[in-house]
Amino acid sequence: MTTAMxxxxxxxQLGNALSAFGNGFTVPFLFIYVSQVRDLGASTAGIVLATFAVAxxxxxxxxxxxxxxxxxxxxAIAGTVSAAVGSMGLGLADSQSLVVAAAAALxxxxxxxxxxxxxxxxxxxxxxxxSRAFAMQFFLNNLGLGVGGLLGGQLVDTSNPSSFVRLFAIExxxxxxxxxxIATVRLPKAPKVDDAMPTDGAAKGGLRTLLADRAMVQLCVLGFVMFFACYGQFESGLAAFAVEVTRISPATLGIALAANTAAIVLAQFVVLKLVERRRRSRVIALVGVIWTVAWVAAGISGLVPGAHGVATALLISTYALxxxxxxMLAPTMAxxxxxxxxxxxxxxxxxxxxLVKQLALAVGPAVGGLMAGGGMYVAYIVMLVxxxxGISGLALRMGRRLTPAQEIPPRVSAVRAKGGAVRGGEEAGRSERAKVSV
Structure with a gap:
């Protein structure tokens, strides 16, 4: 990588981290702000959350x-302006129409x-x-959200709407x-993606090309299941299960969410070293296994109401897992x-x-919320297990369509190529293929 790059x-990365920091000031309190502070009701708060997905x-x-x-x-610059206007609009809006319009812009x-x-x-x-660049982005996002949420909790006062205006202004x-x-960024004239510079006709036929790409289609299906089964449940079904079945307090639920952020921040770069040495499809398959254990732990936490400490530990472990x-996914999927x-x-x-992620984040909370509202907790846990x-199975199936260069990160391929030059024979052949893939 050049110095300019x-x-x-x-x-x-710095701008992204600061925007995540600002986002953390408002995300945990948005529902309370709309429904209670602005006194617009829970239904309007639900509409606001749905508006994010629709927009x-x-x-x-x-x-x-x-x-x-x-x-x-x-x-990207146009997006930041729209998000800034929407965020400030949410802080100042005092009617349903204005709140929804601001949420759409944000x-x-x-x-x-x-x-x-x-x-x-x-x-x-x-x-x-x-891989390291995307891992760093994910790390800084979560660190920024966590720190912003902690500071926002110290500034917020539900009896004082102006305190929320301050939070949205910061965001x-x-x-x-x-x-x-990013406006000061000078993108490389020749990006490290051959022929990536836009031309008048370059983007034509993109949808047809994507739909004909079986590996990408499988990755999108895999991504939908992944976001549905994890991210799409944090604020709906899993939270309801934790409170209604495991019987933990809202404060303990906050600790569980903090455990999730802590696991990401502490594990990111340790995990990165392991991920860089493995086939990507197998890394994703392993994530499916880890999340299976997490959902089983959540289910067991609801079966031991008499042992509240054990149940709480299992639920917190679910979020940490x-x-x-x-x-593991941050340096793999993107x-x-x-x-x-x-x-x-x-x-x-x-x-x-x-787009697939947003669809999953729209469908996941809706399904989780409906099943929780109907008391279908056993079916809920079984579905997510x-x-x-399914994530593991889909990942392994997708792996059959990936080329060696797509499966194994180029950093590892280059190392293997050097080793092959010394050993010769069959390894030398692998070395040449690795050089071509890089």
Whole structure:
């Protein structure tokens, strides 16, 4: 990686971390703010949360093509402006229509920022450094959200609406800081993705190309199940199960969420060293196994109400295990999307995967909430155990369609290539294939 690329990547990561920090000030308190502080009711708060998903689903189908035709930088800046306006609007809005409109602007902005930043990271990294770049982004995101949430909890006062205006103002400013940081980035004239610079006709036929790519389609199906079975349950079914069945207090639930963040922050770079040496499909399959154990632990926590300490420990372990799985996915999924994408369609592949994520995050809480509301907790746990096992099966099946360069990160391929040059014979042949893949 050149010095200029490294400087550009550092600015992107710094801006991203600060925006996550600002986001952490408001995310834990949004439902309470809309329903209680602004006195608009739980139904309006639910509409606001749904608006985030709807706004993302509306803009993402167009985002990828614009990124590939115009470049990720102007799209990312437009997203930060929209998110900043939406965030400040939420802080000032005092009616249902204004709150929903502000949520739409914020949701659309965040949805646009995600694939734009992912594409910028691809452009500013090499195949051998990409896994670490995405791992760092995930680490800083979670660290920023965690620190922001802790500080926001100290500033918030449900009896004082102005304290929430302060939180949303901080978030809005942090989005503008992200925009200013990436506006100073000078993307490489020749990104480390051959022919990746946008041209007038380069983005045409992107959807057809993507749908014909069986490996990418399988990755999208896998991604949907993955986000549905984990991220989509945190704020709905799993939280309801923890409170209603395991019988933990809301304060303990906060500790469990903190355990999830702590597991990610502490494990990220330890896990990265292991992930870089393994086939990506097998890493994802292992995540499915870890999440299966997590859901089994959650189920058992509901069966031992008499041993409250054991039940609480099992529930907290569930959240921690999810964090370990997430830390394994961060350096695996996003680089794999980039490696699957034809050079001219990196933006559209990133946007398609972001769209799948948003669909799962919209469907997951709805299904989890309905099953929790109906008291179907046994069926709920069984469903998610099956989904987690399905992640392992889908990952191994997808692995059959991946090339060696897509399966094994180039950093490891290069090391093996050097070793093969010494040993000769069959290993030398592997060395040549590794050199070609890099």
């Amino acid at each position: 490294g400087a550009a990547l550092r600015r992107i 993302a689903l509306v803009v993402l189908p167009f985002t990828g093509r614009v990124i590939d035709r115009r470049g990720p930088l102007p799209v 949701g659309a902005g965040i949805a646009v920022i995600q694939p734009s930043l992912a594409t910028m990271i691809v452009w500013c990294s090499t195949p051998s450094t990409r 809005s400013v942090m989005f503008l800081v992200l925009g200013a940081a 999810f964090g370990i799985g997430e830390s 680089p794999l999307v980039a490696d699957l994408a034809p050079a001219r369609l990196v933006g559209q592949y990133n946007s398609a995967f972001a 099956v989904c987690s096992l």
